[in-house]
Amino acid sequence: MSLSELTASSRVTVFPLEHLTVAYTTRSSDGRGLGDIGLVTVVDGQADGDELWRLARDLGGRTQGADQARWILTQAGRARMVKTYTDLPDARWTAHIRRRFALGALFANHEVLMTGRIALDSDQRSSDRPHHRPAQASAEPLLNPPATSPPPPPGTPPGCPSGPR
Numbered sequence: 001m002s003l004s005e006l007t008a009s010s011r012v013t014v015f016p017l018e019h020l021t022v023a024y025t026t027r028s029s030d031g032r033g034l035g036d037i038g039l040v041t042v043v044d045g046q047a048d049g050d051e052l053w054r055l056a057r058d059l060g061g062r063t064q065g066a067d068q069a070r071w072i073l074t075q076a077g078r079a080r081m082v083k084t085y086t087d088l089p090d091a092r093w094t095a096h097i098r099r100r101f102a103l104g105a106l107f108a109n110h111e112v113l114m115t116g117r118i119a120l121d122s123d124q125r126s127s128d129r130p131h132h133r134p135a136q137a138s139a140e141p142l143l144n145p146p147a148t149s150p151p152p153p154p155g156t157p158p159g160c161p162s163g164p165r
Contacts, residue, residue, distance in 0.1 A: 004097045012091040015079035023118045024076035038110040040076045041095050041118035049098045049115035069101045069113045077108050092121035
């Protein structure tokens, strides 16, 4: 059973986390728009958000609620920071909040973490799956280095690419 349902438009970062597709956005506890509430949700009609807390325990090795919440926020913040996944600047969404966790102190600009599931508006469905490169794509430049430049002319001092003066 949801604690609450939220509907809004905001920037949403969608990224993979193990077998889940996760969406991260922020909300504000007042009119200042500070984004002090981190909303990390699973993009799946059957999920309830508890999957995130299990990952924090199983993958992150976190056993305490505050440590698990910080691990979840760290994964979300990392995905947004590197911008390698889907970033929807003004997405319309509805979230079903299952858990609200007060952090007790500011962490990654958040005082509260809320988790649950999220549904992105139907016109954004094609964007609700992360766009990311396969692991080998990031190694490709190492496997196929660019062509090397011709060797320097004879008599060129080591480390001087322009040749003798």
